[in-house]
Amino acid sequence: MQKNLQNQNFSESPPQPTGIYTGNNKNGWVKVLLLILLTLILLAGVFYAGTMFRGLQKQDKNLQTDTTPSPADALPSEEAMPTVTPQAVGIVTGKIFYPKDNNIFSYDTKSKEITKWTSYPKNKSSSPAYDEKGKQIPDIEIRHIKVVDGATLGFVKCGIVKGDFGCGLYTLNLETKEISERKKLSNDLFVLTAGFSLPNKFSYLVSAIITGEKWQLFFFNDGLLKTLEDVSTGSYGRGGFIEDSEKIRFSKDGKYLLQISTSSPRNPSDFNVYVYNLSDFSKQVISGATQPEWLDDKTIVYRKYEKKGDGLYLYNITTKTQRKIEGIDEASYSPSVLTGSNKILYTVYPDKQIWLYDFTTKKNSKVLDKAIFGSWVTPTKIIYEEIELCNGKVDCGGMMGEYETKSISVFDLETKVKDVISDLESTYEAASEY
Structure with a gap:
């Protein structure tokens, strides 16, 4: 033990602290004592202030009944509000x-x-025409x-x-x-x-x-x-009358396809709508029907073509049932569906009028006189053929008898304003997103 103690290096005096005291004079000790005294006074002040603050905080907490911020306080600042992007328009x-x-x-x-x-x-x-070669x-x-x-x-x-x-x-x-x-x-x-x-x-x-x-x-x-x-080509039968129709339409979900050709080799008067299930290629036939359109993915609106019971009907491809749309003139033709809604336009052909029917409200209202073949362009605008009397004109009328097409126009259902499209002569080949 003594040997161990002898090997330890003890200095004669402990190391001196730096920065405060570097000597043994009295003035240095006085400075140290003053600094210690000031430190104690500051600590006492801080302790007293903290005690008072905790007391006030406890008192304030006892007085409060709800600390939840108000809705106005909870709203983020204008800079933090997310920007709303409008729906993309195609x-x-x-x-x-x-x-x-x-x-x-x-x-x-x-x-x-x-x-x-x-x-x-x-x-x-002139046709045929040939190039220089x-x-x-x-x-x-x-x-x-x-x-x-x-x-x-x-x-x-x-x-x-x-x-x-x-x-x-x-x-x-x-x-x-x-x-x-x-x-x-x-x-x-x-x-x-x-x-x-x-x-x-x-x-x-x-x-x-x-x-x-x-x-x-x-x-x-x-x-x-x-x-x-x-089908082997045979007699094509009729064509060019108000009852006729030839079209292909997919359901909106793409699972079904309807097709009609009232003049076809299947039948000289083929007033049948053929509906194909594109998953298994099974086929349904809506007999005595023409001018079909998809109302939704399961329902087809069409004109009934029979000696009795003419008018517009609905056919459900799931239940395979049909029903007449009540309150619509039996001489109604060419239904046009506003996709994604329960509204259709149609033509009352003998009266040369376009009407609108809302399946939700069951409201049936006239849109235009001296107009036929209306179809949707937007939810508030339609395209149609405006007609007028032939008044003795040569080669006038044709299928429409004493009427002819005056112009192809767009009608705004809200403002009631009409615009003529001078480029178009018929609505037959016109297409819109509806």
């Missing part, structure tokens, strides 16, 4: 698309602007324009030369104006009508007019082709 919104001079045009119902979307060459005045110049036809989504159109284009219709199904991207060929058809097939669900999901009805051998309905889905109908 390029197609408020526009009417139509073919003219072998190209696709649109009329904007808000700005009144007319826009040309494609740049196919104009057909020659003696090659026949195709006659371009644009038909069956359909709005696919907010920025896409689907359409049929044929480049007709001798022995080749040159038809195909295409889409047009309205943002880039890029045209994509989705399906090229063989040279003997002419497209009678077509419909699109998606850019790469569509259906088309064709006839082999040159060879006269076939009449076929196809469904194309992302590269897969399914034949829905294949």
